[in-house]
Amino acid sequence: MGNVLAYCEFNGPALRSSALANLAFARTAATAHAGDVVALLVGPGAQAASADAARYAPKVVVVEDAALGHYLAETYAPIVARLAKEHGATLVTATATSMGKDLLPRVAALLDAGMASDIAKLASKDTFVRPILAGNAYSTVQVTTPIICVTPRQSEFEPAAPLPGAGTVTAAPAGAVDPLGAAFVRLDAQKSDRPDLGDAKVVVSGGRGMKTGENFKVLEELADLLGAAMGASRAATDAGMVPADWQVGQTGKIVAPNLYFAVAISGAIQHLAGMKGSKTIVAINKNKDEPIFQVADYGVIAEWEKAIPELISEIKKLKASR
Amino acid sequence: MKILVPVKRVPDPTQKAKIKDGHIDLTGASWIVNTFDEYAIETALRLLENGADNTRIPGGEIVVVSIGPDDAAKEIRTCLAMGADRAIHVVAKDDEIDALIVVKVLQSIIAAEKPDLIVMGKQAVDGDANQVGQMLAGKLNLAQATFAATIELAADKQSLTVGREVDGGVEYKKVPMPSVVTVDLRIVASKSVKNGVTPESHVYSGEGARLPSLKGIMAAKKKPMTIGKLADYGAEPQPVIKELSVTLPPPRAAGQIVADIPTLVKKLADEAKVL
Numbered sequence: 237m238g239n240v241l242a243y244c245e246f247n248g249p250a251l252r253s254s255a256l257a258n259l260a261f262a263r264t265a266a267t268a269h270a271g272d273v274v275a276l277l278v279g280p281g282a283q284a285a286s287a288d289a290a291r292y293a294p295k296v297v298v299v300e301d302a303a304l305g306h307y308l309a310e311t312y313a314p315i316v317a318r319l320a321k322e323h324g325a326t327l328v329t330a331t332a333t334s335m336g337k338d339l340l341p342r343v344a345a346l347l348d349a350g351m352a353s354d355i356a357k358l359a360s361k362d363t364f365v366r367p368i369l370a371g372n373a374y375s376t377v378q379v380t381t382p383i384i385c386v387t388p389r390q391s392e393f394e395p396a397a398p399l400p401g402a403g404t405v406t407a408a409p410a411g412a413v414d415p416l417g418a419a420f421v422r423l424d425a426q427k428s429d430r431p432d433l434g435d436a437k438v439v440v441s442g443g444r445g446m447k448t449g450e451n452f453k454v455l456e457e458l459a460d461l462l463g464a465a466m467g468a469s470r471a472a473t474d475a476g477m478v479p480a481d482w483q484v485g486q487t488g489k490i491v492a493p494n495l496y497f498a499v500a501i502s503g504a505i506q507h508l509a510g511m512k513g514s515k516t517i518v519a520i521n522k523n524k525d526e527p528i529f530q531v532a533d534y535g536v537i538a539e540w541e542k543a544i545p546e547l548i549s550e551i552k553k554l555k556a557s558r
Numbered sequence: 559m560k561i562l563v564p565v566k567r568v569p570d571p572t573q574k575a576k577i578k579d580g581h582i583d584l585t586g587a588s589w590i591v592n593t594f595d596e597y598a599i600e601t602a603l604r605l606l607e608n609g610a611d612n613t614r615i616p617g618g619e620i621v622v623v624s625i626g627p628d629d630a631a632k633e634i635r636t637c638l639a640m641g642a643d644r645a646i647h648v649v650a651k652d653d654e655i656d657a658l659i660v661v662k663v664l665q666s667i668i669a670a671e672k673p674d675l676i677v678m679g680k681q682a683v684d685g686d687a688n689q690v691g692q693m694l695a696g697k698l699n700l701a702q703a704t705f706a707a708t709i710e711l712a713a714d715k716q717s718l719t720v721g722r723e724v725d726g727g728v729e730y731k732k733v734p735m736p737s738v739v740t741v742d743l744r745i746v747a748s749k750s751v752k753n754g755v756t757p758e759s760h761v762y763s764g765e766g767a768r769l770p771s772l773k774g775i776m777a778a779k780k781k782p783m784t785i786g787k788l789a790d791y792g793a794e795p796q797p798v799i800k801e802l803s804v805t806l807p808p809p810r811a812a813g814q815i816v817a818d819i820p821t822l823v824k825k826l827a828d829e830a831k832v833l
Contacts, residue, residue: 335724345692345695348658350798368804418733419732420729438832516832536816536818550819550823
């Protein structure tokens with residue numbers, strides 16, 4: 237038996253929704269490991285978010301130290317590795333976000349732990365199902381090290397529900413902090429009032445056929461009407477039409493919303509890898525032979541220039557009629 | 559400056575995945591250099607050349623390392639043909655290795671080679687694991703800059719400022735030399751790599767990694783390739799990660815083409831119940 241140490245990201249006083257997916261996974265895994273979930277919050281503001289974490293985990297450990305500044309894998313990984321040992325963890329988890337993907341393999345190296353990335357399912361205590369080949373196949377892997385590291389995919393796990401009672405919160409020291417010469421310089425954030433691409437219920441994505449960034453405005457209007465996040469294919473982000481972090485695909489975001497609009501997107505396998513878990517997929521493209529229509533539940537063969545304004549007006553009519 | 563670039567060969571991702579005896583059937587598969595690793599070679603070349611007149615900066619060296627079966631030599635030669643200077647091929651079957659074994663071999667090679675920088679792809683497009691760079695940096699106790707979209711070499715050549723693609727934007731991180739950099743797609747954009755030698759006005763094609771020239775292909779045949787085995791680097795063929803089986807996901811149920819937008823909205827509301 238062993239505990240499950242779940243590294244949780246937070247934003248202000250609350251856990252990020254990505255952390256709730258991690259905690260949901262960690263709960264199932266803790267049952268398989270006959271242990272408890274220990275939620276770990278590290279960094280500036282960790283204390284303030286600990287009460288929220290205690291709603292979801294029976295034990296919360298907080299590391300907040302003046303020496304510990306902005307997230308760096310170099311300074312955070314040794315803390316996670318040390319606490320994994322101190323808390324008798326046999327499994328260490330972090331959501332497969334850009335931070336989790338940066339951090340956890342480094343933790344695994346420090347623990348000599350085998351690691352399974354981007355997992356979609358827990359098959360048994362040491363066996364996991366994960367997509368390979370851009371999601372074109374699923375591999376079941378067994379990891380045989382005494383401690384195992386895994387990054388569950390946010391889109392595969394429903395957010396954890398609160399527990400009946402609050403968990404206990406304890407503080408732990410950061411220990412020696414050595415950034416190894418690395419320094420955080422700045423974050424050029426993409427400010428947006430829209431939901432995060434990773435947990436939006438609706439996503440509106442545009443592709444190469446949108447031609448210019450200016451043309452995305454009409455998709456943004458559709459997105460705002462639906463409370464959706466904006467996405468894009470690699471062709472559109474590479475061409476500089478929209479920010480790189482809008483990219484949906486094998487190497488971008490993996491999304492699984494209830495409703496996904498693919499507008500002027502051809503449907504290369506790398507893009508499909510990022511969105512084919514969506515519940516309902518709508519493709520709008522003027523070329524009927526594009527591969528996107530093979531995964532779409534509903535396809536409309538039309539130019540976006542005409543179709544999207546009409547779609548906006550039809551949805552407005554529908555909303556007005558309710 | 560010596561740059562070490564670990565590379566992996568992968569089955570061509572445009573081939574359709576087939577299953578045989580519960581695993582991916584690679585009989586007759588065609589192989590390529592992992593795309594991200596090709597980008598890592600391109601990055602190393604851009605760091606060590608004057609892009610405007612296509613000349614190498616004196617004293618620069620690119621060493622390619624690959625751990626894979628005998629016939630991976632072909633993909634290693636491709637890296638040499640692109641412009642890498644020499645290669646180390648550690649021969650091992652794919653089922654004899656996992657990320658930790660690869661890291662162990664690289665650690666031992668790095669101890670001997672003492673490169674100024676390690677540049678590699680952020681993930682292999684077959685396993686999609688995205689682990690080796692971070693693990694290697696952890697084991698070597700070096701700084702890491704993962705998912706690099708831009709790299710700027712400091713004037714004193716003692717550090718790099720790396721633009722990293724993270725959720726919600728681009729994070730700039732400064733790392734000293736040596737360190738481990740893993741590259742993302744946009745590292746091959748036309749102005750992503752700045753080395754202080756290539757003029758700011760120079761625009762690379764931005765169409766991905768360069769193709770080997772005929773001259774490069776000829777030259778690659780004569781470039782040195784050291785061949786070794788796992789034991790030479792203190793590693794054992796005992797992976798801690800075992801693939802039990804592989805399955806293909808069920809195909810999505812066939813969709814429907816609808817005639818027009820009003821019909822679409824009606825179906826999304828009444829049939830799919832998502833509006």
